[in-house]
Amino acid sequence: MKRSNLIILLLLIALHGSAQTAKRISLPEALSIAATGNRQLQIQALEEAYRKEVTRETRSRLLPNVAAGASYQRYFDRQVIFLPGSFAGTAKPVQDVAVGGKNAFNGLVTASQPILNEGAWRQTKAAAYDEKIQREKTADLKGNLGTQISIAYFDMLLMQSQLALHRQSLERNEKALKDTRSLFAQGRSLKQDTLRAFIAVENLRSSISYLHNNLEVAGIQLKRLIGMDDSTTLELSDTLAAEMPVAGAYALEDAMATAASRRNDMAVQKLLTEKSVLDIAVAKAERLPQITAVGQYQLQAQADNFRQGQYVWPPTSFVGLQIAMPIFTGNRLKAKISQAGVRKQQELIGQDDLRQSVRAELASLLSQWKEANEQLRIQQRTVELAQISYGMMDDRYRNGLSTRLELTDAELALTQARLNHLQAIYLHKVVHVRLQRAQGLLQLP
Structure with a gap:
């Protein structure tokens, strides 16, 4: 047997023996x-x-459950609401009116707390x-x-x-x-x-x-x-x-x-x-029944441009109670x-x-x-x-x-x-x- 092969064999035996702790x-x-x-x-x-x-x-x-959200929409056509013609100054019974800006921003914080x-x-x-x-x-x-x-x-x-x-x-x-x-x-x-x-x-x-x-x-x-x-x-x-x-x-x-x-x-x-x-x-x-206290604070703005420094951000907020009770659930x-x-x-x-x-x-x-x-x-x-x-x-x-x-x-x-x-x-x-x-x-x- 060559000397190198003998050395390798001895090393393998030594390693194997050390592994068997x-x-x-x-x-x-x-x-x-x-x-x-x-x-x-x-x-x-x-x-x-x-x-x-x-x-x-x-x-x-x-x-309590608290959540925050924000959104942005870009309208290619202005949003439409329907008003009585008399409100819009026309003779039509119902008149569609384009309102709002083409850029709409919205931010809100909601909170809810189960009471019952x-x-x-x-x-x-x-x-x-x-x-x-x-x-x-x-x-x-x-x-x-x-x-x-x-x-x-x-x-x-x-x-x-x-x-x-x-x-x-x-x-x-x-x-x-x-x-x-x-x-x-x-x-x-x-x-x-x-x-x-x-x-x-x-x-x-x-x-x-x-x-x-x-x-x-x-x-x-x-x-x-x-x-x-x-x-x-x-x-x-x-x-x-x-x-x-x-x-x-x-x-x-x-x-x-x-x-x-x-x-x-x-x-x-x-x-x-x-x-x-x-x-x-x-x-x-x-x-x-389930009773939950809810509340929300909202800021929103609309405009046709991105000059946000000129935006008006009117707030909307409310608190209230929600009551839910099943009446019929199909048995x-x-x-x-x-x-x-x-x-x-x-x-x-x-x-x-x-x-x-x-x-x-x-x-x-x-x-x-x-x-x-x-x-x-x-x-x-x-x-x-x-x-x-x-x-x-x-x-x-x-x-x-x-x-x-x-x-x-x-x-x-x-x-x-x-x-x-x-x-x-x-x-x-x-x-x-x-x-x-x-x-x-x-x-x-």
Whole structure:
């Protein structure tokens, strides 16, 4: 290889290595990063900001409105008005008279202030409800993200722990394969024993490869949830530590009471129900009169030339009240009121359905929580017994009282017990996270 090509290759390798920056992260840190890095949360935050601006826009209908305007027209023919002939000095019943200048200038300032506009007031209250709903949806999304990130983190911890156990088992099985081959060469072991040990080693290698690939996929998913760059190498600082079974149990009614006061989706549904009542009032308000105070100040001038210093600018101004009230709208308002009533019934049914759904979810999770605690106790005891059994069998093998096959079986039982224990720890953590989420107690920082 040419020297220049070798230098380029080394530079590329160096650049690639520098791009693969490693970041060590704990679960609380992952949740904290997701609070600002998750893209779905960013979109929802913008939706919340959008609703704030909609509320401001709706409220502006109750505030004064001031506008200024100016215009210029050039007439090729003078404007015409029609007067009785007697006014114009002719015998015609109606006489057209050319008036005004060919250049017309006009400037005005208008102002209006709603005095009575119940519809706009109620729409402003409805917009404020929409703003509250979006805030609750943002909090609900944070809770969902917290659950997803926690479970994804535990998934990776479980796979890392399983990988470590499989590698330890692989070392022991490779040693067993080496011993079996040695015994077979001495005529003290069957070929079947060697083949069995070889298959066990290959199965472990396959499991390690499978877990390693799944771990990479889980890391990609976790980085997406957190909002981290794909080029960052993620390292988890937490471990899937052994849990102690929790004494006692949650009471369904207590959990339901907590959920009713803390769950954001239930708060959203409650706000939607209250807003549906307000929507009926908004629709009815369109039948009410609207009163607006108005005023205007106007300056205008006309001439045939552009000697504006010689123009006369007579002012015109007024103040007054405008009253508007619908009399017949082709049953449009009646239909809108009926639509709002139907929507209210839907939201009431939805609120009751959500409450029943939450109750069923909590009952299921509480049952899973009880089972997770029981399984954790059982698996902890099983690991202790499997460890004792393996130690006893190892002593017997060293003293020539048992075969390598019996020791291999004891090692397999110990590895399986440890894997089951890891799975029990994982399920215990996951059920706890879901139970916290179901009560509305899990949020991003």
